[in-house]
Amino acid sequence: MVITFPHMGMMYIPVKALFDELGVDIIVPAKINKQTLETGQRHCPEMACLPLKILMGNYIESIKRGADTIVLSGSCGPCRFGYYGVVQGEILKDLGYNIDIIILDPPSEGTGEFLRRLKKVTGNSSIYRSLKAVKKAFRVSNELEGLLQLVLRQRPRATNKVSIDQIMNRFENRIAASKGADEILACIYDTRARLERVETDRNIKPLKIGLVGEIYTLIEPYVNLEAEKRLGNMGAEVHREMTVDSWVKYHLAPDIKHRRRHNRILKKAEDYLHLCIGGHAWETVAHSLNYAREGMDGIIQILPFGCMPEIVAESILPTLAKDEDIPLMTLVVDELTGEAGYQTRLEAFVDLLELRRSSVSDESGKTLSWY
Amino acid sequence: MNVGIPRALLYFDYFPLWQTFLSLAGFEITISPPTNKDILNKGVSLCVDDACLPVKLFHGHTADLADKVDVIFIPRLISISPGEYICPKFIGLPEMIKNSVKGLPPLIIFDYNLHKDLKGEKIAFGRLGTELGVGGRAIDNAYKEAKRRQLIYRGILESGQNPLSILYPKERWDEKLGTKGTIGVIGHPYLLYDRYISMDIIRKILDNGYNVKVPANVSHSTIEKRLENMPKNLFWSYGKRILGSGMDWLADDRIHGIIFVDSFGCGIDSFVGELLHRYNIRGRRLPYTTITLDEHTGRAGFDTRLEAFLDMMEWAG
Numbered sequence A: 001m002v003i004t005f006p007h008m009g010m011m012y013i014p015v016k017a018l019f020d021e022l023g024v025d026i027i028v029p030a031k032i033n034k035q036t037l038e039t040g041q042r043h044c045p046e047m048a049c050l051p052l053k054i055l056m057g058n059y060i061e062s063i064k065r066g067a068d069t070i071v072l073s074g075s076c077g078p079c080r081f082g083y084y085g086v087v088q089g090e091i092l093k094d095l096g097y098n099i100d101i102i103i104l105d106p107p108s109e110g111t112g113e114f115l116r117r118l119k120k121v122t123g124n125s126s127i128y129r130s131l132k133a134v135k136k137a138f139r140v141s142n143e144l145e146g147l148l149q150l151v152l153r154q155r156p157r158a159t160n161k162v163s164i165d166q167i168m169n170r171f172e173n174r175i176a177a178s179k180g181a182d183e184i185l186a187c188i189y190d191t192r193a194r195l196e197r198v199e200t201d202r203n204i205k206p207l208k209i210g211l212v213g214e215i216y217t218l219i220e221p222y223v224n225l226e227a228e229k230r231l232g233n234m235g236a237e238v239h240r241e242m243t244v245d246s247w248v249k250y251h252l253a254p255d256i257k258h259r260r261r262h263n264r265i266l267k268k269a270e271d272y273l274h275l276c277i278g279g280h281a282w283e284t285v286a287h288s289l290n291y292a293r294e295g296m297d298g299i300i301q302i303l304p305f306g307c308m309p310e311i312v313a314e315s316i317l318p319t320l321a322k323d324e325d326i327p328l329m330t331l332v333v334d335e336l337t338g339e340a341g342y343q344t345r346l347e348a349f350v351d352l353l354e355l356r357r358s359s360v361s362d363e364s365g366k367t368l369s370w371y
Numbered sequence B: 001m002n003v004g005i006p007r008a009l010l011y012f013d014y015f016p017l018w019q020t021f022l023s024l025a026g027f028e029i030t031i032s033p034p035t036n037k038d039i040l041n042k043g044v045s046l047c048v049d050d051a052c053l054p055v056k057l058f059h060g061h062t063a064d065l066a067d068k069v070d071v072i073f074i075p076r077l078i079s080i081s082p083g084e085y086i087c088p089k090f091i092g093l094p095e096m097i098k099n100s101v102k103g104l105p106p107l108i109i110f111d112y113n114l115h116k117d118l119k120g121e122k123i124a125f126g127r128l129g130t131e132l133g134v135g136g137r138a139i140d141n142a143y144k145e146a147k148r149r150q151l152i153y154r155g156i157l158e159s160g161q162n163p164l165s166i167l168y169p170k171e172r173w174d175e176k177l178g179t180k181g182t183i184g185v186i187g188h189p190y191l192l193y194d195r196y197i198s199m200d201i202i203r204k205i206l207d208n209g210y211n212v213k214v215p216a217n218v219s220h221s222t223i224e225k226r227l228e229n230m231p232k233n234l235f236w237s238y239g240k241r242i243l244g245s246g247m248d249w250l251a252d253d254r255i256h257g258i259i260f261v262d263s264f265g266c267g268i269d270s271f272v273g274e275l276l277h278r279y280n281i282r283g284r285r286l287p288y289t290t291i292t293l294d295e296h297t298g299r300a301g302f303d304t305r306l307e308a309f310l311d312m313m314e315w316a317g
């Protein structure tokens, strides 16, 4: 059995740690590029959501490199994600690939079934070894998150932005060559130290922008056309609550503190939305409110074309932004999104925020408003 | 008090239940008129661009009622069957309306959730009664009668009758039996039964000498049986109905062709449509086409698509 799994930002790192520790053979999915998308697009229904197409491209690439089993997480509605595995399975079957797809629905949908499927993945590992592996993977996920947050903080302040890219490229190359959680952790610590040493301008007070939207789109830079990097290079500090680590902490690891905070944020938004409608639309609305109250300068929502829950959030956000008097921009991405237009929109938004900030600090009050 | 009901989305499946309940509870009811150009335009301009056509239409119908009624009834159909959902947009519908349509009278939001079990229905109507200021026996009786009529409607449809013959009883629908064969027309009720938006597809097919079947004509148990072997439970009620009826037709020699009518940007249709299309190619290879509707669909282009398909049916004999 050779396992592969979806590529989503740097999520492959904790997943790799987990499988390495379990002693399972894996094919780490290749970084997403134009080719990945084209392959996926060719074999998926046109109207499928963008994440499905890209994952499909990923899988086909990994299968060609020798994978015979795909592991992915699922859910039982209401959004499409929960049915990805089935549709992908049928497509692969028609392509003539004989692949085992293991869908790990969250334990809340039935613990017995979850364990049974998990067992398929962990194979002969003892319970003790499995638990230890899981624990280590959580640790990697947590430390990695810290590293990524550090990138977000350093980028707008760094005098030479390219140095950050260099450090992070090197990081990923080193991860590719390492095996097991300990080596990965060492890599993370070392990279952290390098990032901390990057020369920064201490006088800068960067604009703060909160990112919200569909989880895959937010986490995978290829899909959001590296929004974080672009904004950071323009000198804005990006905040993003939606991370792999927070998902893990909420759904898999019993992190009570995290869960409480999460629920508290959701609850605060109840005037706008008070229930889960699928995907992460509730988080999109709640995080937006939270960003506004935390004094961010602006909010950007990013969603893939046709994303059902985010469309609901998209209709709610303008009211919220108006009530809280915070600028908001919604970006819809699909396979045709052009880089130039995208960059222009981001720049225009940042300009607006800067203008707004200077006019507010002019003591003239809120003369310049988005509306 | 006059309660407005938008003639959109699942109104087409649930009007006996909602209408009977509200009128027996003592309210006057106004239903928005069948979709017309003005309603469509209103919907398109009010709703966020990225939404699907049926949700835009719901916005249009709601806006149309704005100055005609005292309150507007907005269903929030979270789930109509245990363990299943309809679509994320159905759950967030009241929020979409509140934030996108201004100047509305008070909204009566009807939360309906059977995700856990069927008891949710009675609870939902009890709550609705309380919100409307009616309680006790009156509500129980209204609910019972509404439920009875809903079941009758279901039964009529499952017996194979064309839903349009109930919605438009003055026209002839079923009598003139087609001689050329039967076409299964797949799609959400709010597309197929909305004659404006579906370009009157059912009428056109009948006029061309074919009979029509729609997913509502297939019984619940047949659908469950057809989907038994899916690798994972399909958790969208209408996705199930669409895929299950399609699979049933693929195995039924009395059906000679399938037209899949979907709306642009519908996440659920894109998935079940893909599966059905693949099953057809692997198996019987019935004449099959997909017609996608959005607000820009032109009548001429639509007719050409339909004619081309009907020609194909003739050749397939």
Ligand code: SF4
Residues within 6 Å of the ligand: A049, A050, A051, A079, A080, A081, A082, A214, A278, A279, A280, A304, A306, A307, A308, A309, A310, B267
């Ligand atoms: S949340 Fe959006 S992108 Fe994710 S499965 Fe649902 S529709 Fe697709």
Ligand code: SF4
Residues within 6 Å of the ligand: A308, B052, B053, B054, B055, B086, B087, B088, B089, B090, B188, B263, B265, B266, B267, B268, B269
């Ligand atoms: S099921 Fe499809 S057509 Fe219906 S509301 Fe949802 S996305 Fe729109």
